[in-house]
Amino acid sequence: MKKIPRIQEIWIIAKNGLHIASSKIKIDKKEIEIDEDMFSGFIAAINVFTFEIGLNKCRVLETKSSKLCFSHYSDLDLTFVAKSTKNIDNSEILSYLEIIKSKIVQKYKKIIKNWEGSVSDFKGISKYIDIEKDKKNWI
Known part of the structure; x- marks a missing residue:
């Protein structure tokens, strides 16, 4: 039986819907590719919508x-x-996200505060996700 990853994908998304970084664990060769920018926009829209209706x-x-x-x-x-x-x-998942969030905010806080929308400012950010993923044995 194939072992399914506990956490399969992670995304970091800016409030304006821009995709900052992501990390994926390959499950099989038939993996579905999604447009990361479209997904990020969708998540940003969910955040705005739930806030707008008071949730x-x-x-x-x-x-x-x-x-x-x-x-x-x-x-x-x-x-x-x-x-x-x-x-x-x-x-368990939220605890893991808190670890990732803490590491990334610690490393990129100055960049994020002054960020003008260039995703290239975050080159290498996925390695922090991958390192924590390996430490936690998420597979």
Whole structure:
């Protein structure tokens, strides 16, 4: 039986919907590629919509077999998103996202505060996600 990764993908998204970084664990060769910019815009729209209707920020979005967990960093207007199988406990995923968020904010805080929209400012950011992924044994 094929071992399914506990966390399959992670995205970091700016408030304006720009895709800053992502990391993916390959499951099989038939992996579906999504447009990261479109996905980031979708997540930003969810955040705006839920706030506009008084629901605050979205924390979890579930489908039949998967879910997306959201961790927000308000000071810098970033959203960290993790895709996982539905059976993983939300608190476990959110705890992992907090670790990722802490590492990235520590390293990139000055860049993010003065950011003018160039994604190239974040070259190498995915390595922080990958390092933590390996430390936590998410597969």
